[in-house]
Amino acid sequence: MSDWLDAVKWDAQGLVPAIAQDAASGEILMVAWMNREALEETARTGRGVYFSRSRHKLWRKGEESGHVQTVSEIRLDCDNDVILLKIEQLGGIACHTGRRSCFFHKLTTDDRGHADWVATEPVLKNPDEIYRR
Known part of the structure; x- marks a missing residue:
């Protein structure tokens, strides 16, 4: 292993x-x-x-969906415990739901003060078509 990997603060x-x-x-x-x-x-x-924490193995983004991420830059935060990847998302879909981003739920509040999560980003491709389920 390389010294640069040792600088990362890995969790338990x-x-x-x-x-x-x-x-x-x-x-x-x-x-x-x-x-x-x-x-x-x-x-x-x-x-x-x-x-993949659920599958307990490496997950090469796009290996099933074709939505590969090309990484142009890797950064480590000030506490050395978060990685930032600057990427190009091939195919324009990063989320397994078929959306561009995984952050498509927005917290909204109605006139009576009731808050709820609302999907604000469109599904670009049906996940069943992406993963051939």
Whole structure:
């Protein structure tokens, strides 16, 4: 392993949160987790690689959907415990729901003060078509 990987403050499970940000627009597209192997592979290949906590294995973004992330820059925050990936999202869809961004729920409040989450971004492609379920 490289010294630069040792600078990252990994959590007790050996993970660090990673933010994927559109390099051109600055839009936050998704947040995922990385382990050392995922971060090293991302740096080496220039493609977004994460660690799937549910599947307990590396998740190479786009390996099933075709929505690959090309990484142009990797940054580490001031506390060394969050990774920022500046990316180009191929196919324009980062979210498994078929939307551009995973951050499509917006908290809104009606005239009576009742708050609720509302989906504000359109589905660009049906997930069943993306993942051939």
